[in-house]
Amino acid sequence: MNKNITSQTLSRLPLYFNYLISLPESRKSGHISATAIAEALGLNDVQVRKDLASVSNGGRPKVGYPTKELIGDIGKFLGFANHDGVIVVGMGNFGRAMLENRSFADYGFEVVGGFDCDEKLVGTEINGKPVRNVSELGSFCRERNIQIGIITVPEAAAQEVCDIMTGAGIKYILNFAPVHLSTPAGVAVHNENISLTLAMLARKNDIGDIK
Amino acid sequence: MNKNITSQTLSRLPLYFNYLISLPESRKSGHISATAIAEALGLNDVQVRKDLASVSNGGRPKVGYPTKELIGDIGKFLGFANHDGVIVVGMGNFGRAMLENRSFADYGFEVVGGFDCDEKLVGTEINGKPVRNVSELGSFCRERNIQIGIITVPEAAAQEVCDIMTGAGIKYILNFAPVHLSTPAGVAVHNENISLTLAMLARKNDIGDIK
DNA sequence: ACAATATCGATACTGGAATATCGATATTCC
DNA sequence: GGAATATCGATATTCCAGTATCGATATTGT
The missing domain is CATH 1.10.10.10 (Winged helix-like DNA-binding domain superfamily/Winged helix DNA-binding domain)
Known part of the structure; x- marks a missing residue:
């Protein structure tokens, strides 16, 4: 050990x-x-x-x-025995998929709720998890000491959401928007750009000699 | 150069x-x-x-x-000037998000259609892209020489879908199901396990010293 | 009990990627 | 025009992950 x-x-x-x-x-x-x-x-x-x-x-x-x-x-x-709360901002298909993803539990994570700014979605539930207005994000996270956030909003809104999250004390951000986020020190961001991943996968063998 | x-x-x-x-x-x-x-x-x-x-x-x-x-x-x-066709199997929220993702185009990919085995979904359109029955996958891909596939089905079905894909001549697979896929030689798989990504992001600092 | 075997853990080796260093070159400023 | 500076490209070095090797140890079978 x-x-x-x-x-x-x-x-x-x-x-x-x-x-x-x-x-x-x-x-x-x-x-x-x-x-x-x-x-x-x-x-x-x-x-x-x-x-x-x-x-x-x-x-x-x-x-x-x-x-x-x-x-x-x-x-x-x-840490699979943990129960770390996670929030998701952006209730598009991606965000909804996050709220419905069962495999998080296997890894010790629990999505405790979604956020959006669309009033038609706020107040609804997805997979039994409430969707709240982004304006409530700060108080919600501080109350429950949530440290992990997932960003699934469109490109243009990502940085703003990121700022709100860091302001609310979020320490770990998983970002699916295809933009580079800037964050204060002490906050870890992982950028997950699907198109980029696909490009890296599918273009590897295409080009000349690759080791 | x-x-x-x-x-x-x-x-x-x-x-x-x-x-x-x-x-x-x-x-x-x-x-x-x-x-x-x-x-x-x-x-x-x-x-x-x-x-x-x-x-x-x-x-x-x-x-x-x-x-x-x-x-x-x-x-x-x-090859971002290419127009490589991509198919998506599994029309859950994740799959739908793939069909609606606009950023693929920036990287030279075009999602040409979705597949599912749910008859209620087959025949519908998502973001203008038709959803076909998985049984048609083989002929569809061979006809159009599709080489890239994205798997967004539940864990249990992933390997089966993978086999169908490789049988249809797919060479690059992006897999979102949290399982390890086994593929014949010559097929490249990238496993994208969101839970795992999150675990690595949020647990890095937890656990002793990580290089 | 002793030989044969499977497996472990430690150490040594290897190859490739990241990084440091250095001379060369283009630009800017005096 | 010449000194100072930023940057490039090439080469040398360092570092690290993966792999091979080897002695030690536990089990099995005779």
Whole structure:
């Protein structure tokens, strides 16, 4: 168990977690080897072992890691037992998809509500979650100490929404608008530009010689 | 202008492109330095220079790169003048958002249609784009030589849809279902797990030291 | 009990990407 | 025109993730 971890390792942990919980109950009761996990996921066994070393108390030679304990360790490490509240601003299709996304719960997040400035939407519910007016965002987040926000508004409104969020004490912002947001220090932004992602994926092999 | 390019460089090019086109018109008419770009995007200036060297004819010392030319070069290189057809399978909110996303066009993509297996949706139009039955996917894609597909179906159906896509000759898959897809060689998959992204964003500081 | 085997963990190696350094060149200012 | 400065491009260096190797250890089978 070594708390020094790279983001690459961090990004593979959910993969292991996913794989382990998908195992039939019979296999969960025993042990599992890094070799077996690597095989199943098409990875290198040493890599898996190194990754696991950073979250677990170690496995035993010839036996492997106790499966249930390992699941617990990874889950705990990733904070999947948390219940962090998340708000979503912009109730277009994207925003609605966020409110309906069930997989957040698996990772310890709970979307507690949506915000929009369209009066026709304010007051409605989506997937049982209320839609509030953006003007209430500040008080809502401060009251509940919400620290995570998702921006799914059109490009033009993104920076304004971002400012409102940071003003409300939001510390982590996931931004789906295709613009670069500027934020005060201490606020982490992740820009998720779908078109960009697609471009990176689909253009890789097109062009000349790529390593 | 050197056509040997790494995928890392390639993945940064759209970033530069994005930044450059977002500049006010006044600054676009002049020149821009690698240093300035690096500063704005939080990257190393040498890295930016090296990246740009692979697509542009070079800048001038003390002056930088002619901005408009650079935009053109990157855009041309990335194929943003293309019109690559894209299909979307799964007409939930997510899928609908994809059909309505205007920013694809900026990057040379055109969503040509959606697919679903819900008969209530098949035959309708979303944002002027027809929704077809998944059973027609194969013939549709082969006829039009579609190579790019986006998966926005629930977890359980993702692998099946993936198989149908690869069977239809799709070469690039953007997958929003939170599962690892297995594909034949020659098919590129990008898994976009929103929950995971959020976890990495919001948990980074929680957990010990992350590099 | 002892040999064979599977697996672990630590260390060493490798290759590629990021970064630092440096000389060359264009521009600006005096 | 010449000094100062910003920037480029090339080369050298550093760093890091991934992989291979190897000794140690636990289990199994004879």
